[in-house]
Amino acid sequence: MKLSILDQSPILTGMSPRDAFDQTTELIQAIDGFGFHRFWVSEHHSTQSLAGSAPEILVAHLASNSKRIRVGTGGILIPHYSSYKVAEVFRVLETLHPKRIDLGIGRAPGGAPSVNLALNGGKFPDVQNYPTQVGDLMAYLHGEDPQNLDIQATPIGESAPPIWMLGSSGTSARLAASLGTSYSFAHFINGHGGTGAMRRYFEHFTPSIQQETPQGNVSVFAVCGETEGDAELLASSLDLAILKIEQGGNRSRFPTKEEASSYPYSLFEKERVKENRKRMIVGNPEQVKQELENLAESYGVDEIILNTIVHPFEERIKSYERIAKIFKLNEKEG
Structure with missing residues (x-):
């Protein structure tokens, strides 16, 4: 693949x-x-x-x-x-x-x-x-x-x-x-x-x-963390960003995981995050x-x-690198 x-x-x-x-x-x-x-x-x-x-x-x-x-x-x-x-x-x-x-x-x-x-x-x-x-x-x-x-x-x-x-x-x-x-x-x-x-x-x-x-x-x-817990924390910022866009926000900067962790989600918002996860793959490699x-x-x-x-950017590279390694992409390219 x-x-x-x-x-x-x-x-x-x-x-x-x-x-x-x-x-x-x-x-x-x-x-x-x-x-x-x-x-x-x-x-x-x-x-x-x-x-x-x-x-x-x-x-x-x-x-x-x-x-x-x-x-x-x-x-x-x-x-x-x-x-x-x-x-x-x-x-x-x-x-x-x-x-x-x-x-x-x-x-x-x-x-x-x-x-x-x-x-x-x-x-x-x-x-x-x-x-x-x-x-x-x-x-x-x-x-x-x-x-x-x-x-x-x-x-x-x-x-x-x-x-x-x-x-x-x-x-x-x-x-x-x-x-x-x-x-x-x-x-x-x-x-x-x-x-x-x-x-x-x-x-x-x-x-x-x-x-x-x-x-x-x-x-x-896709968000790939070293562990499932790491991935969930990293993906939380994307969860919040998508939610804010759905609510008609001004599409401002993507939030940090710290901002997402402290956000007071309502019951409805939690359900929206759960629904939006159908568009995402999150986990360990x-x-x-x-x-x-x-x-x-x-x-x-x-x-x-x-x-x-x-967020931060370095985690974007690491996520892709973990996926490349688990799929052995370099070996396939070679």
Whole structure:
């Protein structure tokens, strides 16, 4: 089984956005040596807790500061942009870093509804046009001219970055299948219905210019401690952060484990934390390994993308390192 990383450049309490980017850079350099397969960064807008608003720029930086690992977006929010321009950006990235770039895409706003207005000239984007946009994007990436405008997305090259459609529902799975893209289910966003969505993707996949066979993975929050107790303490800060976002908080910095430990949870809030744990895997290395293997089997995939947000940053690296060791990733890469 392959293991990969989604990093959202979280801004921890006491840290700045520059610190978050420095930590993401330090993280990919460590991860590159641990044997993980790919490293994706996300697109979020107008938030005080996540620094990554322009993942295509961050991908260029991270690919230049790593050696082996695939680097990509998780993902570019296509309704905000021109398919042609996105294709040009990723043709440049592919030319600079051949066969190391992934193009993960989505259609969510990436922030509050008003983000849609700010990114689209005061109008809401036409999300109904999303399938056409994705089809055009794939065509441009492969040197075609889908709108018959006598143009190509340059620079032209021998390889093209694969499109991964990101989603958290059956709708995205059906669309990925019909367009012939790879498909990634965001279990860390929606802990329900993912196995059925992935099954529909595999059952209805249609070959495309990009690929002949379906390819899927699933992303999940994961916290691996030296002991189960350590992991629970580390994960408590993520529990509180998710709860505050659900309650309409201002998405401020991610709290410390000390803040989480002293927080006076109501009975309702405790139930919400319990429900949100369905989107997370928390435990010692043996427990995490077993649960990740169970998750992969339930989805019918051979790759899981891990998203770890803990405080302090050093524990994020240690969590991934423990998982890499229990799975013997370096031996598999070798």
